[in-house]
Amino acid sequence: MLTYLQVATYEELSRKGADIIREVITSKPQCVLGLATGSTPIGIYDNLISDYQAGKVDFSSVVTFNLDEYAGLDGENEQSYRYFMDHHLFNHVNINKEQNTNVPDGMAFDLMVEGICYDTLIESFGGIDLQLLGIGLDGHIGFNEPDDCFTKETHPVTLDESTIEANARFFERKEDVPTKAITMGMGSIMAAKQILLVANGEKKKAILEKALNGPITPRVPASILQLHPNVTVIYSEV
Numbered sequence: 001m002l003t004y005l006q007v008a009t010y011e012e013l014s015r016k017g018a019d020i021i022r023e024v025i026t027s028k029p030q031c032v033l034g035l036a037t038g039s040t041p042i043g044i045y046d047n048l049i050s051d052y053q054a055g056k057v058d059f060s061s062v063v064t065f066n067l068d069e070y071a072g073l074d075g076e077n078e079q080s081y082r083y084f085m086d087h088h089l090f091n092h093v094n095i096n097k098e099q100n101t102n103v104p105d106g107m108a109f110d111l112m113v114e115g116i117c118y119d120t121l122i123e124s125f126g127g128i129d130l131q132l133l134g135i136g137l138d139g140h141i142g143f144n145e146p147d148d149c150f151t152k153e154t155h156p157v158t159l160d161e162s163t164i165e166a167n168a169r170f171f172e173r174k175e176d177v178p179t180k181a182i183t184m185g186m187g188s189i190m191a192a193k194q195i196l197l198v199a200n201g202e203k204k205k206a207i208l209e210k211a212l213n214g215p216i217t218p219r220v221p222a223s224i225l226q227l228h229p230n231v232t233v234i235y236s237e238v
């Protein structure tokens with residue numbers, strides 16, 4: 001089932017998204033959260049930090065798995081997704097960062113093997129309770145780019161030119177954007193008990209419409225979410 005919430009502002013999207021995540025943590029303090037990077041979730045993380053500071057949420061038993069990571073960047077690199085998560089959320093709440101937060105290792109010698117280990121670890125925690133997702137302009141979720149087939153496992157990917165261009169805003173020069181990454185596959189995402197997809201801005205409208213109402217195809221990776229039993233989408237145009 002898909003619940004679609006159109007809200008008026010990014011602030012509302014962020015508040016509503018944080019409330020949904022907070023409810024999951026409150027009802028299951030040892031929950032497993034699948035987390036996302038990109039600019040859209042930042043407001044959600046800001047709200048979760050405020051909620052933590054106000055004593056409304058406790059991350060001490062929460063376990064997290066991030067969707068993806070650039071290949072070749074270590075966690076000290078400011079452009080890495082590990083760095084992003086530490087700075088936008090983990091460093092500001094009472095999560096056990098060393099033991100309970102997981103981001104695929106973009107420095108792993110063999111990213112295929114890293115993928116197998118990552119999926120095994122997710123399974124050992126009983127899978128993901130809530131998976132937070134953004135959506136790329138080409139319909140990617142995590143770094144699952146448009147392709148001829150859906151890939152189930154966490155796996156290495158080559159980024160599309162449009163993704164490199166879209167993500168260049170976070171780097172000094174476009175040439176600095178890594179061309180390869182590792183991403184959770186559709187298996188762990190679709191096995192999540194609940195999915196929360198957030199999208200912000202006019203430019204995401206068309207791809208969101210395609211993903212939610214168009215044909216289910218690996219050419220629009222997010223379209224697979226139509227097959228998931230519990231998806232909430234929050235969209236704000238501004």
Ligand code: GLP
Nearest residue numbers: 037038039040134135136142143
């Ligand atoms: C990156 C991430 C995705 C994210 C996407 C959209 O490509 N790998 O997980 O959904 O950016 O980002 P934004 O929210 O900045 O549009």
